[in-house]
Amino acid sequence: MSAVEAMVRAGDLAGAAEQLEQALGEEPSLTRYLQLAGLRRALRQPHRALRAVEAGLALAPLDFMALCMRAGLLEGIGDPGVGRAWDEALAQRPEGDLPPPLLAAMAHGEALRDQWRAARAAQMAQATQASEAVGGDEAWRIARFRSNTLRQTRPYYSEPTHFFYPGLSMREYHPAERFPWLADLAAATEAIRDEMLAVMRSDRAELAPYIQYAEHQALRQWQPLNHNPDWTAIHLIRRGEMVSANAAQCPVTMELLSRMPQPDIPGASANALFSLLAPHTAIPPHVGVNNARLLCHVPLVVPDGCWFRVGAETRMWREGEPFVFDDTIEHEAMNPSDHLRVVMIFDIWHPDLTPGERDAVRAIVAQETAAGNLG
Structure with a gap:
């Protein structure tokens, strides 16, 4: 990869990208796909950059950095799926401290994700309005179904330390x-x-x-x-x-x-x-x-x-x-x-x-x- 690095230092981003394309044809690698995506983005080729990231995700579907890059590229091209993309990326956030630039990008992504969730929540609430009008426990179950679907909540189950009797209703x-x-x-x-x-x-x-x-x-x-x-x-x-x-x-x-x-x-x-x-x-x-x-x-x-x-x-x-x-x-x-x-x-x-x-x-x-x- 020294030839690619030399081209980048010399300012030949297009040549470096082509060199990477050839190398990836022989030996696919997530790291190289992300490098290629970065070069294509710098060359103002967002669609080609997106294809490179998605090729990398085919190798590692839950890679946090790749998912974040994909979400950012989708936003850049105005793709309506950007909210969902940030939702998928943020779900894979690793433990521990992250660099400030990445934290800033994530904060922006969280805002886009929240807007997407809010729009979906409003659509779901409208769709279930008549069903929830009955009130009581049925309304609670429908509301919880919505929040689980939106990943605002998740299922929890009975996990006793010693005695588990099967078939009993599990409710918080x-x-x-x-x-x-x-x-x-x-x-x-x-x-x-x-x-x-x-x-x-x-x-x-x-x-x-x-x-x-x-x-x-x-x-x-x-x-x-x-x-x-x-x-x-x-x-x-x-x-x-x-x-x-x-x-x-x-x-x-x-x-x-x-x-x-x-x-x-x-x-x-x-x-x-x-x-x-x-x-x-x-x-x-x-x-x-x-x-x-x-x-x-x-x-x-x-x-x-x-x-x-x-x-x-x-x-x-x-x-x-x-x-x-x-x-x-x-x-x-x-x-x-x-x-x-x-x-x-x-x-x-x-x-x-x-x-x-x-x-x-x-x-x-x-x-x-x-x-x-x-x-």
């Missing part, structure tokens, strides 16, 4: 209509909060770090919070056993819990607790143990800015607005405020399970728990 947040008792919890939020505050003020209260496991266990998702008092729990029911010192001070809360469809698995469930998250504390992305159960959150004390993400959907906790979610789908949380955040958490059976299936889950989970097979 399950529809409130499936749990009519959520209204009772919402109405009782003030009473539950008062009992929680009474327990916190009590000398008899039993608090414990939410995450506690032996350092040698094969777990990584909890390392920052293992035995960390920044995420503390006041347990009311723990692995099926009532924590009397705390539960005795919460009669209204315990009566409400007695009406919930909680799992009854020896050594594992039911569970109910007040979760205390310290100011400026993050709960890292993680998944739960068993998809045969779901979790309910009852927000009690929520400073501004506290958020909770499950899969592709992020919600702000709001006092008096309980919800049910699948903790075996990746989730995380953050308290960015200067104040304590408190949420009541308890587990329930997945509503898709039949009574016979609950018996099977109960038997297997209890057996594995007793045998110490959960780590």
Whole structure:
């Protein structure tokens, strides 16, 4: 390639391009195709430059630099596919720092991609307007279908650490209509909060770090919070056993819990607790143990800015607005405020399970728990 470099130094770009064309006929190479594309672009031959880039992409379809060059060339010739091209290129952005000129080009590409996405989103919204008019969960599913198609969100799946029961519906947040008792919890939020505050003020209260496991266990998702008092729990029911010192001070809360469809698995469930998250504390992305159960959150004390993400959907906790979610789908949380955040958490059976299936889950989970097979 020294002859090509000599021609470039001498200003003979056309000769260098022809020399590269001949070399590529004998030995195709992505690097050489990108060099050729650069020369053709400098020679104001954008269509020939585009052909060279696309020939290189035939060898390496996901190469980030080649995809960026292709998107830039399409913009230069006014091709309507430039937004899609930048979308494809930006999806392959490598990890780590990038040179400032490339960052500037990417920022420009992001703007073009966003314009293209916005236009597509508007077209899709218009096309599905009549279907979404029915509202409710059907409207949510259609909206999520749109956002997945636009790559604004992506599918998330149940990935429990230990127990996966097949065939159960996988939803980040399950529809409130499936749990009519959520209204009772919402109405009782003030009473539950008062009992929680009474327990916190009590000398008899039993608090414990939410995450506690032996350092040698094969777990990584909890390392920052293992035995960390920044995420503390006041347990009311723990692995099926009532924590009397705390539960005795919460009669209204315990009566409400007695009406919930909680799992009854020896050594594992039911569970109910007040979760205390310290100011400026993050709960890292993680998944739960068993998809045969779901979790309910009852927000009690929520400073501004506290958020909770499950899969592709992020919600702000709001006092008096309980919800049910699948903790075996990746989730995380953050308290960015200067104040304590408190949420009541308890587990329930997945509503898709039949009574016979609950018996099977109960038997297997209890057996594995007793045998110490959960780590």
